[in-house]
Amino acid sequence: MSALRKKFGDDYQVVTTSSSGSGFNQPAPKRKRQRFVDKNGRCNVQHGNLGSETSRYLSDLFTTLVDLKWRWNLFIFVLTYTVAWLFMASMWWVIAYIRGDLYKAHDDKYTPCVANVYNFPSAFLFFIETEATIGYGFRYITDKCPEGIILFLFQSILGSIVDAFLIGCMFIKMSQPKKRAETLMFSEHAVISMRDGKLTLMFRVGNLRNSHMVSAQIRCKLLKSRQTPEGEFLPLDQLELDVGFSTGADQLFLVSPLTICHVIDTKSPFYELSQRSMQTEQFEIVVILEGIVETTGMTCQARTSYTEDEVLWGHRFYPVISLEEGFFKVDYSQFHATFEVPTPAYSVKEQEEMLLISSPLMAPSLSSSREKNNSVDCLDTLEDTSTKLPSKLQKMTGRGDLPRKLLRMSSTTSEKAYSFGDLSMKLQRISSVPGNSEEKLVLKTTKMSSDLMSQSVADLPPKLQRLAGGGRMEGHLPPKLRKMNSDRFT
Numbered sequence: 001m002s003a004l005r006k007k008f009g010d011d012y013q014v015v016t017t018s019s020s021g022s023g024f025n026q027p028a029p030k031r032k033r034q035r036f037v038d039k040n041g042r043c044n045v046q047h048g049n050l051g052s053e054t055s056r057y058l059s060d061l062f063t064t065l066v067d068l069k070w071r072w073n074l075f076i077f078v079l080t081y082t083v084a085w086l087f088m089a090s091m092w093w094v095i096a097y098i099r100g101d102l103y104k105a106h107d108d109k110y111t112p113c114v115a116n117v118y119n120f121p122s123a124f125l126f127f128i129e130t131e132a133t134i135g136y137g138f139r140y141i142t143d144k145c146p147e148g149i150i151l152f153l154f155q156s157i158l159g160s161i162v163d164a165f166l167i168g169c170m171f172i173k174m175s176q177p178k179k180r181a182e183t184l185m186f187s188e189h190a191v192i193s194m195r196d197g198k199l200t201l202m203f204r205v206g207n208l209r210n211s212h213m214v215s216a217q218i219r220c221k222l223l224k225s226r227q228t229p230e231g232e233f234l235p236l237d238q239l240e241l242d243v244g245f246s247t248g249a250d251q252l253f254l255v256s257p258l259t260i261c262h263v264i265d266t267k268s269p270f271y272e273l274s275q276r277s278m279q280t281e282q283f284e285i286v287v288i289l290e291g292i293v294e295t296t297g298m299t300c301q302a303r304t305s306y307t308e309d310e311v312l313w314g315h316r317f318y319p320v321i322s323l324e325e326g327f328f329k330v331d332y333s334q335f336h337a338t339f340e341v342p343t344p345a346y347s348v349k350e351q352e353e354m355l356l357i358s359s360p361l362m363a364p365s366l367s368s369s370r371e372k373n374n375s376v377d378c379l380d381t382l383e384d385t386s387t388k389l390p391s392k393l394q395k396m397t398g399r400g401d402l403p404r405k406l407l408r409m410s411s412t413t414s415e416k417a418y419s420f421g422d423l424s425m426k427l428q429r430i431s432s433v434p435g436n437s438e439e440k441l442v443l444k445t446t447k448m449s450s451d452l453m454s455q456s457v458a459d460l461p462p463k464l465q466r467l468a469g470g471g472r473m474e475g476h477l478p479p480k481l482r483k484m485n486s487d488r489f490t
Helices: 051-059 061-067 068-100 120-131 148-174 348-358 362-366 368-387 391-397 400-418 426-431 438-458 461-465 472-476 477-489
Strands: 004-006 009-016 185-187 192-193 198-207 213-227 234-242 258-263 285-291 297-309 311-313 315-317 321-323 329-331 339-340
Touching: 051 061, 061 148, 068 148, 120 148, 185 285, 185 297, 192 315, 198 285, 198 315, 198 368, 213 258
Parallel strands: 192 311
Antiparallel strands: 004 009, 185 198, 192 198, 198 258, 213 234, 213 285, 285 297, 315 339, 321 329
């Protein structure tokens, strides 16, 4: 057995080949492709070889602490307070040691710097009582120690800074809107089906909380590798998917689950995507939902992604909203459910090409009048330019009256082509039959029009017949009709 490993972008596939003559190549199951953004919104990006750039993290220490995981935040919180307390307690013990207060603390006639501080534990307890403003009343600072007053001021300032920094960091960490983003749901799959007569890519978004997302906006990015005409390879080229930016449909009122739609048209990156090509395409759709949390006023962002194997062709989402007594009920058990619907397996580009092939006579009938005007304008321009040419060039191009002849020929041809659109359906069918020349068509048209004229004039009274030039046709009427007409108008 020999193993051949093939790499397709980020996909890996192992193919085993048997050495026996009757063996067949059995492809192994396709390995799941590495995602750029996980379903929970985490980006699979690691920054390496930063070098001296790591100092930028220390310059923004507050953001660095907020971005750390909870276990590291708690460790730094406890370690900072412990070190600060031990350091300040040591400073009070050093002052007492230098002044000799440790040996004279029990002397009633001696006034120490801090009363009742005679060892390190008592100095530590004094610091805790001062920092936490407990004030038991047993240990207190006296006015005989100026260095103790200076240390007391330094302790108060340092304690306020540490409290503000660490407590603020923990508060921001706890109030981060990341947990709010977990209550925003995205459907497990995206679907492609027809909606309003257009092929549409759709996915579903839902909000599990009763509190709203203020100014909620959704965006979509298509991540796909491509190579430029210059030969540059872009592994993660980002393209924008329009989900209603021009119409304002990307601004969501996210109270109940909504279905986000991307219409696949000529401007869409999926213009040439078909059901068959999806089996070989590799792409990832990144969905970004942003909004302001109503309760905290902080900006929240929820993310997810759909790879090519998570896009279902010819499916539609089940409805989840029903009307109950006095309210609307949302059934989240059907939030991810889809069902199959009839959907063309061709891309939008292929559908447009087939539509043009199936109806080739639509374009000439719609643009006949426009072509007529354009031809006349073009010949006018040609006549103007020909008159401006030198005499030698005019002789080389032909006779001087060539533009006028061309104008008469084009006008005659355009009038004939334009007149076919004004004929009745019967004459148009006659003109479309092969073998009928233009002379025969003109004769038939003249004959039918003369018959219609004779019939219409014969029905008129004698006075109107004479005005219409139909005096000669009166002799063909029966005697009764001529008598009735003469009695009516005399």
